[in-house]
Amino acid sequence: MRLFLTILAFGFLALSGMATAQTTDKEEVVLGLSQNRVEITTDFDGSEILIFGAVKREGPIPTSAPLHVLVTLSGPSLPTVVRRKGKLFGIWTNVDSVTVDKAPIFYAVATSAPFEEMLSQSNDRRYRVSIERAILSIGAKVAHAEAEDYVAALVRIRENQEKYILLEDTVQVDQQTLFRTRIQMPPDLTEGEYQARILLTRDGQVIADHSSSIDVRKVGLERFLFTLSREQPVIYGLLALAIAMVAGWGASAIFRLLRYG
Amino acid sequence: MNIYLPIAEISVNAFTLLGLGGLVGILSGMFGVGGGFLLTPLLFFIGIPPAVAVATGANQIVASSVSGVLAHLRRRTVDFKMGIVLQIGGLIGAAFGVAVFNYLKSLGQVDLFVTLCYVVFLGIVGGLMFIESVNALRKSKRGAPPKRKQRNWVHKMPFKTRFRTSQLYISVLPPILVGFLVGILTAVMGVGGGFIMVPAMIYVLGIPTKVVIGTSLFQIITVTSATTMLHAITNQTVDIVLAVLLLIGGVVGAQFGTRLGTYLKAEQLRILLAVIVLAVCGKLALDLLLEPSELFSVSILKRG
Numbered sequence: 260m261r262l263f264l265t266i267l268a269f270g271f272l273a274l275s276g277m278a279t280a281q282t283t284d285k286e287e288v289v290l291g292l293s294q295n296r297v298e299i300t301t302d303f304d305g306s307e308i309l310i311f312g313a314v315k316r317e318g319p320i321p322t323s324a325p326l327h328v329l330v331t332l333s334g335p336s337l338p339t340v341v342r343r344k345g346k347l348f349g350i351w352t353n354v355d356s357v358t359v360d361k362a363p364i365f366y367a368v369a370t371s372a373p374f375e376e377m378l379s380q381s382n383d384r385r386y387r388v389s390i391e392r393a394i395l396s397i398g399a400k401v402a403h404a405e406a407e408d409y410v411a412a413l414v415r416i417r418e419n420q421e422k423y424i425l426l427e428d429t430v431q432v433d434q435q436t437l438f439r440t441r442i443q444m445p446p447d448l449t450e451g452e453y454q455a456r457i458l459l460t461r462d463g464q465v466i467a468d469h470s471s472s473i474d475v476r477k478v479g480l481e482r483f484l485f486t487l488s489r490e491q492p493v494i495y496g497l498l499a500l501a502i503a504m505v506a507g508w509g510a511s512a513i514f515r516l517l518r519y520g
Numbered sequence: 521m522n523i524y525l526p527i528a529e530i531s532v533n534a535f536t537l538l539g540l541g542g543l544v545g546i547l548s549g550m551f552g553v554g555g556g557f558l559l560t561p562l563l564f565f566i567g568i569p570p571a572v573a574v575a576t577g578a579n580q581i582v583a584s585s586v587s588g589v590l591a592h593l594r595r596r597t598v599d600f601k602m603g604i605v606l607q608i609g610g611l612i613g614a615a616f617g618v619a620v621f622n623y624l625k626s627l628g629q630v631d632l633f634v635t636l637c638y639v640v641f642l643g644i645v646g647g648l649m650f651i652e653s654v655n656a657l658r659k660s661k662r663g664a665p666p667k668r669k670q671r672n673w674v675h676k677m678p679f680k681t682r683f684r685t686s687q688l689y690i691s692v693l694p695p696i697l698v699g700f701l702v703g704i705l706t707a708v709m710g711v712g713g714g715f716i717m718v719p720a721m722i723y724v725l726g727i728p729t730k731v732v733i734g735t736s737l738f739q740i741i742t743v744t745s746a747t748t749m750l751h752a753i754t755n756q757t758v759d760i761v762l763a764v765l766l767l768i769g770g771v772v773g774a775q776f777g778t779r780l781g782t783y784l785k786a787e788q789l790r791i792l793l794a795v796i797v798l799a800v801c802g803k804l805a806l807d808l809l810l811e812p813s814e815l816f817s818v819s820i821l822k823r824g
Contacts, residue, residue, distance in 0.1 A: 301761070303524040304531050338821040342628065345815075350808045352632045358821060412816035446522060446531030447567075480761075481526040488527060488756050496752030499579050499760050500745055503767055507586025510771030 286326075287315045288457045288469035296474040297444065297453075299481055305446040308332060308473065310369075310455055311439035320435050324462035327370070327377040328430045328438040329388060331458075334365030334475075335451035336395070341409040357402070357409035361395040364449050366423050369440045371430040379463035386465055388458060390414055390423050421445055450475050527759035528572045534765055536566060541580065541766035545773020548584040549591070550781040551718065551733065551793045556581050556711030556744075557642060558800055559766070568762070570631065574710030575751035575758045576766070578744045581712045583767035584774045585741045591778040592734030599685035599731050602695060603738040606717075609696035610743040613703020618750055621708050632808075637709050639805045645716050646797030652723070653790040686727045686735075694725055699739065706747050712740040715797055729786045 293309035310330050320326075339362040345354035368390060370377055383389050391414065399406040417423040422445060430440040438457075452472050459467040477485050488495045523534045540562055544555035556577050563573035592598050624630040679692045698720045702713035717736045721727045727735065752758045781789060 299524055301524055302522065304522040340628070340819050340821050342817045342819070343815055344812055344817070346811075350632075350636075351810070351812055352808075353628055353817070356628060364820065409816065412814075413818055416814065416816060416818050446524070447529065449529050477526060481524060484526045484760055488752070488758070488760075492753045492756055493749075495756075495760075496749040496758065499752060499758050499763060500582060500748055502760065502764060503579055503583035503748075504586050506764075506767045506771050507583040507588075507774075508590065510587045510775060511590040514775040 285316065285318075286321075286459055286467055288459060288467050289313045289315050290455070290457055290469055290471050292455060292471060292473065294473070295471070296476065297448070299448060299450060299475065299477040301480055303446065303448070303481075305448070306444045308442050308444060308455070309439065310442065310457070311437075312457060313438070314436050314459060314467075321461065326432065326435045327372050327460045328432055329371075329377060329458040329460065330369040330430055330438075330440050330442070331388060331393075331454075331456045332365070332367045332369075332442045332444070332473075333363045333393060333454050333456070334449065335453075336361040336363045336393075338362075339413065341413050343409065343412075357399050357406050359394060359396050359406075359410060359413060360398045362413060363393055364422065364451075365444065365453070366390055366393050366417075367426065367442045368424070369426040369429045369442060371428065371432045371438065373427055374425070377460050377463070378458075378465070382460075382463060382465055386458065386468065390418075390425060444475075448475060450477055523761065523765065525568075525572075525759050525762050527757060528568050528576075528762060530567060530569075532566060532568075537762065537765040538769040540566075541769025542773040543769075544580075544766075545584050545587075545770035545775075546777040546780065547773075547793075547796070548581075548714075548737075548770065549588050549774035549777020549779075550784075551714070551777075551789060555584065555770075556713075557638065557709070557715050558796070560710045561638070561800060561804065569757075570634070571755055571757040572759050572762070574634075575748065575755060576762045577710045578706070578712075578747040578751065579758055579760075579763040580766040580770055581744045582741060582748060583763075584770040585712065585737045585744065587771040587774040588778060589734060589737040589741060591775070592737060595734070596685075597730050598734035598738050599683055599727070600738070601681075602683045602686055602688075602727065602731075603735050605692050605695045606699035606702075606735070606739040607742045609699025609701075610703035610706070610713075610739060611746055613700035613705075614707045614743055614746050614750070615703075616700075617704035617707025618747075618754070620704070622754075634709055635804055635808060637705070639801055639808065641705070641709075641716055642797050642801035642804070645719055646794050646801055648723075649719055649790055650794035650798065653787050653794060657787040657791065683727075686731050688726065690725065698724065699743075702739075703743055706743050707750070710747075712744055714740055715793075718793075733781075 290312040297306045339359045340356055341359060342353040342356040344351050347354060378388060383392050387393055394410055396406060396410045414423055430438055432438045453475050454470050454472055456470045458465050521534045522531045524531045544559045548555040560573050560577045564570060624633050680689060681692055682689050698717060702717045705711060705713045705716060714736050718732055721732045721736060722729060748758055
C-alpha cells in the first residue's frame with residue numbers, strides 16, 4: 260500500500276514536472292490597480308492611479324535578456340479635428356484642417372527603461388504603444404498631404420496640456436517579478452472607459468500584453484446635472500433660468516433689507 | 521478651491537469664477553450692460569470651451585439683469601412699453617442669429633466671426649461713445665446744457681406711438697429694428713447687447729439716459745432667457761455649476777454697481793464704459809493681428 264502511494268506521488272511529480280517544462284518560458288501579468296473606477300465629484304481635481312502587479316511564471320527566470328515593463332493608461336479614442344491658422348487679409352485665422360481618425364483624449368506611457376531600448380520599431384507599430392502610434396491617422400494621411408504636421412501638432416498641444424505623457428524609467432521592477440508605477444490623471448478629465456495596459460518585453464520583443472479597464476464616471480450632483488442636460492434639456496434650461504432669476508431677485512431683496520432693515 | 525464643471529468638463533478655481541462674476545456684476549449695475557462682452561472673452565481666457573462660455577454667459581446675464589432691473593424698478597426708471605417693443609425685435613433677431621451661428625459652426629469659422637464681431641462692434645461703439653462723452657463733458661463744463669436731438673429720421677416713420685416714461689412720441693419700427701440687431705448679437709456673441717443697445721437708445725431713439733439703463737436691462741432679461749433655452753435645448757452647453765458661481769459674484773456686484781453708478785455723472789459714466797469697451801476691443805484685435813505662438817488648435821469632433 261505504501262509502495263503504491265509512493266509510485267502515485269512520483270507519477271504526479273513527473274506529470275507536473277512535464278507541465279512546467281512545457282510552459283517554462285511563458286510569462287504572464289497579474290495586475291493590480293489602486294482603483295478600477297474614478298469618480299468625478301464636484302471637488303475633483305485629478306486622480307493618481309497606482310498600477311502594480313507581478314509576473315507569473317512557472318519556470319526559472321529566463322536569463323536571455325532583462326525583463327522590461329511598459330504601462331499605458333489611455334482614455335477613449337475619438338475623431339479629432341486639428342486646425343491650422345494662417346494669415347488671410349492680414350488676420351490670423353483658421354485656413355486649413357485635418358480630421359484625425361481617432362486620437363485618445365488622454366494617454367500616458369510609463370516605462371522601466373528608455374522607450375527605444377524596450378520595444379522595437381516594428382513591435383511599436385504592431386502593438387500601438389507609443390503616443391504617436393496610439394493615434395490613428397491613416398485616413399487623414401490619405402486625405403491630406405501634410406497630415407504628419409497636424410498629428411505632430413496634436414501631440415505637442417496635448418503634451419503641453421499634460422494629457423499625453425511619456426514617463427520613462429518610472430516603472431519599478433523588483434527581481435524581474437514585481438512591478439509598480441503611479442500615473443497622474445489630470446483634473447480636466449472626460450468620462451468614459453479608460454484602459455490600463457501592461458506589456459512585458461525582452462530584447463525589444465513583446466512577451467505578454469494585458470489590459471484592464473478603469474471606469475471614469477461623474478457621480479452625485481455632477482452625474483445628475485449632466486444626465487438632466489442630455490435627457491431633459493427643456494427642464495434643465497428652465498432650472499438654469501429659475502436659479503438665475505431667484506438669485507437675481509434674492510440678491511436685490513437681501514441688499515434692500517441690509518439697507519433699510 | 522477647485523470645482524469640476526459637469527458640462528464644460530474641466531476643473532477650475534471657484535474664487536476665480538466668483539471674482540469674474542463680481543467684476544461683471546459691478547459693470548452691469550453701473551452701466552446697464554449685461555457685461556457679456558467682457559465675461560465671454562474672460563471665460564475663453566481661463567479655458568472654458570467657447571460654446572459653453574457663450575451659453576452659460578447668457579444664463580448669468582439673466583441673473584445680474586434681474587437684480588439690476590429690480591433696483592431700477594424702485595426708482596421708476598424702466599419704460600415697459602419701450603422694453604416690450606424692443607423685445608419683439610430681439611426675439612426675432614435671436615432666432616435668426618442662432619441660425620447664422622450654426623451655419624458658421626459647420627464651416628469651422630465661428631471663432632473668427634465672433635472675434636471679428638467683437639472687434640468691429642466694440643470698436644465702433646466704444647469710439648463713438650468716447651468722442652460723444654468727451655464733447656458732452658466739455659459742453660457741460662462750459663455751462664451750456666447738452667442738447668437732445670429733437671427730430672431726425674426716427675420721427676418720420678409710420679406707426680407712431682407715445683412712450684410716456686421716455687417722454688417720446690415715435691414710430692415703433694426703429695425700436696423693433698434696434699431690438700432685432702441686438703438679438704442677433706446676443707445669439708452670435710453671447711452678450712446681452714447692452715453695450716450696443718444703450719448707445720442706440722440714447723443716440724438713435726433719443727431716450728433719456730436715466731430711463732435707458734433700466735429699460736435695456738428689462739429687454740436683456742427676455743432675450744438672454746430665450747438664448748439660454750435655445751442653447752440648453754439645441755447644444756446642451758449651459759453649465760449650471762459654472763453659472764451659479766458666476767451669478768453669485770454677479771448679483772452681489774450688480775448691487776454695488778447700481779449704488780456706484782448714482783455717484784457718477786452720466787457723461788463720466790459713459791466715458792468710463794467707452795474706455796472699458798475700447799480696451800477689450802484692442803485686446804481682441806491684437807489677438808487677430810499678432811502671430812499666435814501656437815498655429816494649430818485641437819477640437820474633438822464627436823463625443824462617444
